Amino acid sequence: MEILKATHQGILSIGGKEIKCAVLNDSTRVLTSESLFETFERKKYTKPDERKSEVAQPILYTNKRGKKIRGFKALILPEICNVFIKAYQDGALRKNQLDLASQSMNMLSGFAKLGITALIDEATGHRENLKEDEYQKLIKMFLAPEFRNDKRFPKELFERVCQLRGWRYESDTTKYTPEMGDFINKYIYSVSLKRL
Numbered sequence: 001m002e003i004l005k006a007t008h009q010g011i012l013s014i015g016g017k018e019i020k021c022a023v024l025n026d027s028t029r030v031l032t033s034e035s036l037f038e039t040f041e042r043k044k045y046t047k048p049d050e051r052k053s054e055v056a057q058p059i060l061y062t063n064k065r066g067k068k069i070r071g072f073k074a075l076i077l078p079e080i081c082n083v084f085i086k087a088y089q090d091g092a093l094r095k096n097q098l099d100l101a102s103q104s105m106n107m108l109s110g111f112a113k114l115g116i117t118a119l120i121d122e123a124t125g126h127r128e129n130l131k132e133d134e135y136q137k138l139i140k141m142f143l144a145p146e147f148r149n150d151k152r153f154p155k156e157l158f159e160r161v162c163q164l165r166g167w168r169y170e171s172d173t174t175k176y177t178p179e180m181g182d183f184i185n186k187y188i189y190s191v192s193l194k195r196l
Contacts, residue, residue, distance in 0.1 A: 003068070004028065004061040013136055014039075014107060021074065024061055030071035033058065040080060040100060081108045095181065114139050 006022035012031070013019075019035040056079070059071050081104035087093050088101035114135060120126070155171065161183055162169035 004059065006061055006063045006069075009064055014110070014139060019077075022061070022063065022069075022071070024059075028059065029074035030059055030061065031074050031077060033070045033072060036072065036076070036080070040084075078108055078111055080104070110139050 004024040004026055007025050008023040010021055011018050012021045017039045019039055020032040021035075022030050022032075024030060056072065056076060059073065061069055061071060063069050084093070084097070084101045084104040085108070088098070093101055118135065158180065159169050159171070161167070161180065165179075165183070167177070167179070
């Protein structure tokens with residue numbers, strides 16, 4: 001069997017994450033498995049049921065430099081998001097996974113908004129007038145502010161929580177106590193996920 005080859009390569013920036021992607025010589029759109037694992041922090045529940053999903057089947061291809069890469073059809077990304085959302089709804093996520101469910105909900109919303117925009121652009125012929133990275137800019141605009149970059153919460157939030165709880169605040173750290181994590185899960189992620 002002939003190994004597919006990447007004809008186009010790039011980086012998809014979504015919610016502060018960078019996912020390596022490519023279009024193969026048979027027009028298949030793929031995301032690298034390495035990037036997907038990094039995006040979802042190698043957490044459990046990141047793989048759709050292979051019996052139900054053809055996009056969950058890995059694809060081996062060569063990049064433009066001839067290196068063999070393992071990837072998945074790009075449509076796996078919304079399926080992974082759905083897996084996290086369903087796991088949340090079923091109560092199957094641990095506290096440290098709630099942020100990934102919230103991120104997934106946000107990504108799906110961004111995909112839907114971008115999808116309708118792209119369909120209208122194609123139907124009207126406007127796509128020909130777009131600048132090279134216009135869809136990347138649109139997806140950033142569609143994502144909720146807390147998921148636009150890696151810094152999810154401002155330091156001021158942690159400072160205020162520490163003041164409210166009577167905890168010691170250290171401005172030069174990015175590591176916080178499990179109690180801080182519980183607070184974030186209870187008052188931020190759980191509240192936003194209840195909108196599902």
